[in-house]
Amino acid sequence: MTNLAATGGVPGPGRIGRVAIGDLLKRAATRFPDRTAVTDGARRVTFTELERDANRFANYLVARGLKPGGKISTICNNSVEFVKALFGIHRAGLVWVPVNTMLGPADMDYILDHAEVRFAMIDDNLYGQPERRAALQKHGIDLIAVDLAGTAAAAGLENFNNLLKGRSEIEPEIDIDDRDLAMIIYTSGITSRPKGAMHCHLAVIMAVSRDDGITGQFPLFHCAGHVSLLSYLSVGGRMALMRGFDPVVCMEAIVRDKLTIFVGLSLMYQAILDHPRRKEFDPSGLRTCIYTMAPMGRPLLERAIADLCPNFVLTSGQTEMYPATTMSRAEVQLKRFGSYWGESLIVNETAIMDENGNLLLRGQPGELVHRGPNVMMGYYKDPKATEEARKFGWHHTGDLGVIDEHGEVLFLDRKKDxxxxxxxxxxxxxxxxxxxxxxxxxxxxxxxxxxxxxxxxxxxxxxxxxxxxxxxxxxxxxxxxxxxxxxxxxxxxxxxxxxxxxxxxxxxxxxxxxxxxxxxxxxx
Missing domain, CATH: 3.30.300.30 (ANL, C-terminal domain)
Incomplete structure (x- = not known):
């Protein structure tokens, strides 16, 4: 609650005007109760089912004694249960600390220790890995399991679906402010130990159409997968969940689930185009293809536009700038090739800065900086790195670039590269x-x-x-x-x-x- 004296006696938004992640699903379920929210192969789940089970899980977490602001990890690959748990975590006012399932036990151990996690949900097949199981047991973390392989009971773990039985379907009364810490997502650790980027509820919202469906091969523990899920479900769209990337699985989902948006890496598009079964599938329902992480080479982009979808756009961002900062325009993709990252999104400002904090004119190279509500709250337990990242009142990306005469960001290189x-x-x-x-x-x-x-x-x-x-x-x-x-x-x-x-x-x-x-x- 905002201090009344500081606002002339006017209270803050509280529950009336808040932006909370858990509310996105509730509003969509009210508008689209019987619409399919997520698919997982042939499995289809409606908004009503997600809403009901998210509340059940939130009430379970409250009954377990977890308090708002407490940390909870997911060590899971994409599944319907993961989606339900994710919204339940936010409904309970907890801080979500996802663990990348492709990290080794040592990095997982570091994240759990650094974030002081004491409660986690894990896929039973991942718990079956001896080194991972030993690391979790060392920490004494309370665990529940997504029973994907049918081994949860034998491992002595509570089954996520079983623990929902008998729980209230009414959302628990938890006060959540849109600036409350919602998640700590650890960076990739390309050059050092992963750093925990803290984000509030307000940082993760972006708008899309209710008629859209999106591919879900990106893991939900990664910011691209997570924000895609939240964005599409918030307006009544849908996501086709996948446990990793497979060209045929992606093409089958595009046709079967009438998907309109494909989000992938350049190498994923290459794999689809080169697959011997490519011509068996009709991708004409796609209206936009998004590629991320890195620009696409000219020969591949020309081929993808001709064969898959006329509208390709590149998005760019960082774990620290949730969920993205720039996006290119489809109509200029075949006009300017190279590392053009597009224009700044409306949610944030983008500029080029020299080493003394001066903002530079168009065409002058320097460091790419941003500011806006999607900037992280800081690095968890790392005030020095936080201070360094926000010098001169802007978030510093560590990327070198220029803003050209068209207002597009041209990436030059990482400073350290x-x-x-x-x-x-x-x-x-x-x-x-x-x-x-x-x-x-x-x-x-x-x-x-x-x-x-x-x-x-x-x-x-x-x-x-x-x-x-x-x-x-x-x-x-x-x-x-x-x-x-x-x-x-x-x-x-x-x-x-x-x-x-x-x-x-x-x-x-x-x-x-x-x-x-x-x-x-x-x-x-």
């Missing part, structure tokens, strides 16, 4: 774009490796497309044709697999570590 070679600043992203144009290259990463006479040497790592042959000399010659001399890699290595985070981001730090001594060993 800019290569200092022979007195030149070399943008790794420019070289990666060139490598991705090569017909044999599926993925590429460029880093600077230590080299005494150069400072850093431009070094490239590529993964080839399946069943395609190429050699390092041929790829190097391709670079010479399309890049300036100072940009051409001094070292190229073809890898069977790239080091990736669980959410599909390249872990360049692993490449730097693994090949740090390359030039020293070569004597160059």
């Amino acid at each position: 800019m290569i200092k070679s022979g007195g030149e600043n070399v943008a790794s992203v420019k070289i990666e774009e060139t490598l991705l144009v090569h017909p044999a290259v599926q993925n590429a990463a460029v880093v600077g490796l230590p080299r005494p006479q150069w400072g850093e040497a431009v070094s490239a790592f590529v993964k080839l497309k399946p069943a395609v042959q190429a050699d390092e000399a041929g790829i190097l010659e391709h670079c010479r044709k399309h890049l300036g001399g100072f940009q051409v890699p001094k070292f190229i290595r073809i890898l069977d697999e790239m080091p990736m985070t669980a959410t599909g981001k390249l872990r360049k730090v692993k490449l730097r570590e693994a090949f740090a001594e390359h030039f020293a060993k070569e004597g160059a």
Whole structure:
């Protein structure tokens, strides 16, 4: 409640004017009680069922003694039960701490310890992994299970669906303010230990159409999957839940569930287009395809627009800026190629700043900064990193870019990925774009490796497309044709697999570590 003296005797919004995540489902269920909210293969769940069971779970959590502001984790892959639990957690006023199920036991252990989690829900098949189970038992965390594999009872865990029986379907009376902490979502940990980005209820809202249905292959513990679920359910749309990405499963869901929006990584679109069964499925119901994490190479984008959907847009954001900050426009996708991230979303301001806190004019390069209600509340238990991230009253992304004459953000590079070679600043992203144009290259990463006479040497790592042959000399010659001399890699290595985070981001730090001594060993 806002202090009355500070507002001239006018109280804050309280329950009347709040924006709370749990309320989104309730309002949608009132308007669309019998409409399908989520699908999971052939399983269909209405808004009414989600609303009813979210309240049952919230009442269970209250009865267990969990208090508003308390932490609760989910260690789950996508499922109907996960969705019900998610809304129940928010209804109970608890702080959701999702754990990426693709993290190893050590990182999971760190997150649970750092966030001081004492209660969690886990898929029974994940609990069946000995190292994960040992880490959870060490913490003495109270657990309940989603009984996906039918092993919860044998493991001595309460079954989520069973514990809902007999619970009240009426929402518990919990005071929630839209600025209350709603979730702590840990970053990917690309360069260091994961940091816990704190977000309030107000930060996670974006508008879409009630007639839309969206693919749900992104995990709900990731900000892209989570905000897509909330956004589409809030207006009466629907999501097709999937446990990971499979090209055929995605295509089947698009047709079966009449989906209109596809959200994926560039590599997902590539896998669909290259799949031998692609022509068995009609994607004409798609009205928009969204790609995220990184721009799409020109050949792939042209092919995807021609074959899948005429409207492709790129969104960009960070775990710290929930859920996104910029989006490109479909009508300019075939006019400007490269790392164009589009225009700032209406929910936040976007600017370019120099190192002294001065905002720069269009066309001047600097650090990309944002401000708005979607900025995180801070890093959990890390005031120093929080202060550094919000210098000069803006959120600092660590990305270098310019805003061009059209008002679009052109990404130049991560500050830490800019290569200092022979007195030149070399943008790794420019070289990666060139490598991705090569017909044999599926993925590429460029880093600077230590080299005494150069400072850093431009070094490239590529993964080839399946069943395609190429050699390092041929790829190097391709670079010479399309890049300036100072940009051409001094070292190229073809890898069977790239080091990736669980959410599909390249872990360049692993490449730097693994090949740090390359030039020293070569004597160059």
